[in-house]
Amino acid sequence: MTSPAYREYDHIVIGGGAFGSAACYWLSARPGSRVLGLEQYELGHRRGSSGDSSRYIRPYHRDRRYSQLLPAAYDAWRSVQSTWQTAPILFTIGGLEIGDGSAAGQQMITDLAAALERDSIPFESPSPAQVHARWPQFRMYGDEQCIYQGDAGFVDPRHAIRAHAEIARDRGATILAETPVTKIEHDSGRWVITTPAGEFRSPRIILTAGAWTQRLLDQLGYPLAITVTEEQVTYFGARTLSDFALDRMPTFTFRSDEPMLYGGPDYAGFGVKITQEIMKHTVAPETRSHQLDLGVVQTCKAFLSQRLPGVDGPMISGRTCLYAGPVDRDLIIDHVPGAPGALMAIGGGVGFKYSSLVGRLLTNLAHDETPQVDISGFGLARESLRTPGHGFGSICVWLSSAAF
Incomplete structure (x- = not known):
């Protein structure tokens, strides 16, 4: 001390x-x-x-209270990065939003597009075929709606x-x-x-x-x-992990009638990141278990098998963290x-x-x-x-x- x-x-x-x-x-x-x-x-x-090792950031949000914060949030990170040259902080590698064929998945993408248009933020609406052509890591089934925004990414x-x-x-x-x-x-x-x-x-x-x-x-x-909940994140390997490098694929969010899944490319050798936000395990910070919910792990594995089949390796690591708020x-x-x-x-x-x-x-x-x-x-x-x-x-x- x-x-x-x-x-x-x-x-x-x-x-x-x-x-x-x-x-x-x-x-x-x-x-x-x-x-x-x-x-x-x-x-x-x-x-x-x-x-x-990463927390995702994107320049848009459906709630106007948050979206009007985001330009200043990006400016703040860039200001810090300009002062500290030791290692990179902000990575703008792009972000892909995928809504599956469910009514909920489609509506969420529609709402996101409306928010982007409201705030005059440029974005693309690629078809499923265009997504697969650009990022062949993703398996598409043809009924998805998608949004790509190039300024999304993550902060280390x-x-x-x-x-x-x-x-x-x-x-x-x-x-x-x-x-x-x-x-x-x-x-x-x-x-x-x-x-x-x-x-x-x-x-x-x-x-x-x-x-x-x-x-x-x-x-x-x-x-x-x-209220404090224990959440988790997992990282998986692949036979060809280089296919999932930062310069090969964006961060991604998958929206359906189930709780949202999201993840991103391999960064610093951790593996491909994937998690599902559940917010159901209420804990006290001193007595939390630090144990992964194996049901969520299985959901993530199933998603990878269906949507990112090249991520075919074992789980490299998993860890929990806390969400705390009113x-x-x-x-x-x-x-x-x-x-x-x-x-x-x-x-x-x-x-x-x-x-x-x-x-x-x-x-x-x-x-x-x-x-x-x-x-x-x-x-x-x-x-x-x-x-x-x-x-x-x-x-x-x-x-x-x-x-x-």
């Missing part, structure tokens, strides 16, 4: 994952800001939501979190790993944060602790229920009511693609500035957080936004 240089800070960020590291990055860009980041585990750990979360943290430290921020917060109190206009490394004080705190957010909010006296499973970026100087952000399973931007928006709020994009739809006062029975199970398939 590093010995901190100060005990008084302008901003203390609690949680050093996607949102927290981004907040440290953007806060530290302000001249003279004294920033402290606290992470209970090692930086880049795999116990939360960010422990993987390992590189993203490392870049945010390293640059923040270079600017003078203090980021302490393996430093859990044991108590939060408010005293004489300052937040007093107790950790094994001692007490720290600041007029402003930012809660970005993901699955561990609720215990922090409880200490602030704000009763927001956070009952409506939407982003929150807001001040914490009744807690002066306290801000929070949580992603609800859709957040990684926006994470650098979220850090920038939290910085705007921390400095009492108008955010660069409209975040009024992501506040704590929204109706969906006050509606009884509005939970994960009631979210339509559309909101499954490929967080992996």
Whole structure:
């Protein structure tokens, strides 16, 4: 545990994952800001939501609240990448959406096309035959509707979190790993944060602790229920893995009347990625099993056999991660009511693609500035957080936004 240089800070960020590291990055860009980041585990750990090699991003969303964030999200990633040359962060390799012949699959593609047209985003609508001709890895049956968008791709979360943290430290921020917060109190206009490394004080705190957010909010006296589910991702091999390289195929999403499947090409030797978002295994972060749902693994294998038959090797690896968010499973970026100087952000399973931007928006709020994009739809006062029975199970398939 590093010995901190100060005990008084302008901003203390609690949680050093996607949102927290981004907040440290953007806060530290302000001249003279004294920033402290606290992470209970090692930086880049795999116990939360960010422990993987890729998280998908695309420049469109059917919900206008999200689509208007995306240009700024891409800009934020490009800004970080221009500052950090150690390794690539953003990969724009294109994204293919496939709706099967079911009414649900067709409707989802129709809705996506309408969203792209609404936001004047260029896209292609290739026929099944054109998809197979361009990417022969995909087996098509002739009744699909498809969309291809060239700016879609993925962000490497390992590189993203490392870049945010390293640059923040270079600017003078203090980021302490393996430093859990044991108590939060408010005293004489300052937040007093107790950790094994001692007490720290600041007029402003930012809660970005993901699955561990609720215990922090409880200490602030704000009763927001956070639901945590355990999701998973799997990687498969192929006899000719080079056919599934980054320059040979796009990311893909398959939409039908079943829960969405999505994946992407081999990256850094991990294998072809495939997963199905299910959001049904509610867990506590400390007692989760870390065990794969074998039924989902079998569903992924069946999909590969039917749609990507060249991915004919064994499962190389699989891992679980956590989705954490409020009952409506939407982003929150807001001040914490009744807690002066306290801000929070949580992603609800859709957040990684926006994470650098979220850090920038939290910085705007921390400095009492108008955010660069409209975040009024992501506040704590929204109706969906006050509606009884509005939970994960009631979210339509559309909101499954490929967080992996």
